[in-house]
Amino acid sequence: MFFRNLTLFRFSATVANDLEKLDEALAEHRLRPVGPLEMSTRGFVSPLGRNEEALTHVVKASTLVMVGSEDKLLPSSVVNDELHNRVQKIAEEEGRKVNGRERKRIKDDVLNELLPRAFVRSSRLAVYADRKHGWLVIDSSSRKSAENGVTQIREALGSFPAVPLAPEESPRALMTDWLATGNLPGGLTLGDEVELRDPATATGAIARCRRQDLESEEVREHLRNGKQVFLLGLTFDDRMTFVLGEDLVVRKLKFLDVVLDEMGDSPHDSPAAEMDARFALLTLELERLLGKLDEWFKLPRPD
Template identity: 80%
Template sequence: MFFRNLTLFRFSPAVAADLDRLEEALGGHRLRPCGPLELSTRGFVPPVGRGEEAALIHSVNACTWVSVGGEDKLLPAAVVNDELQRRVRKIAEEEGRKVGGRERKRLKEDLLNELLPRAFVRSSRLSAYVDRKHGWLVLDTASRKSAENALTQLREALGSFPAVPLAPEEGPRVLMTDWLATGRLPGGLALGDECELRDPASNAGAIAKCRRQDLDAEEVKEHLRNGKQVFQLGLVFDDRMSFVLGEDLVVRKLKFLDVVTEELGDSHEDAAAEADARFALFTLELERLLAKLEEWFGLPRPVDG
């Protein structure tokens, strides 16, 4: 269950105390199947196991894992529009008149009512966990929209969940540009093998993307001398995990290195025991990384009141 991406929010100790009722709150917001005339549904699904009897939360120490599930009808707009045009032409040919805007809208609604019950359904899930001790909400996505949608589901279930986006006191772009330019990185942190550099003066400015590249190379330094800044930077933390950190402080391409995965072993009694072990190891490793992000970029936890 190791996450591949991390979008982060923070919450206060008072909010953490309110999360004691999370399991009860999610119970009334399970994912239900799409109805015949629904385009999509959202709700919570068990992070471990399947079925109505499976729990909607999985907790280890102060961290609680939840999953937001979704069902979406696959009804391509091109298919709908082609069939709508066919029906409009048929009316024009058989009745000798043009179809007005209001009638076209009604025809489209009728068409959707016909097609939706027969559409394929695509299932999805987005995992997240809350660290009540340190005030982090961690979502396994690099998409701000997907993260906000999942947060909305949590807020609807709880009635209120004032988790806030990160507000760094140190500019991530400036700080990461200095790391790359000088090679002076915080202890335990090393450069990876990719970066994205942009001219910050213009949205249409030049972009340089490096993959599988020695970031100490002269050609990378030349981009920096020409005014480009770091928008994404590959990093390795304590020789235990690698990732790409964005100037939005979204962690992408997170990968635990062999030294971490080897600690899991393969002697777990059952799937639940394995899930416990993986989640405990994962959250413990991330606890150290998130503490360092807080230190490097100035990400104070919100205070109560």
């Protein structure tokens, strides 16, 4: 179990104390199957697997939870086509137009008939809270999905004032300087991916490079023309690679072989033991990375 993307929030030391009762709070918010006439349900599932009961997994000061969802797959085009057919049939058989109120009733009938037969899509969102340092880490690059994860925890606890990052140093300006000068913080090296944009207008020119030498003349020409870095591929301490956005979302996170080798190939006695090993390694590596992000961009923890 390794996260592939990191959307980050921060919370205070006081809020960290509230997380001590998270396991108890989640018990009343388990994911239940979506009902015949429901579009979706949200709740918590065990991070250890389908047949496990525990809704949290704790290693030292980090607590892992898994937000589950079930969503009915019922495209609006299917509903609208069936609605159109029924309205057309009334017009042909009864020789009259269907008014707005009747049209709404017919649409409700269509939904009530189609929903129980719709396919259900299940999804899982991994989230962990580092209580010691005040990080909430969500395995998603989507701000909407991340906010939904925070909302689920907030509903379970009654209150959970985790806030988005508020960098005091401009990520765009700092990453542009790294690329332009080659002066990166210790332990950080350029990867092979970058997205450069003209910041003057919302529809300004965009240059995307993948599998590219970022110190090439082609990239430098874009910088000389005033483009700035919006996404930058980086390698940290030769242990992980990722793409960092100007929104400070970490995308395409990948641990290198030196990290994976530390896991070893020995079998574990139980799902919990295997999760312990993987989660401990994940949080240890990310603790160092998040500490550096805090150092580079100055990401204050709420009081």
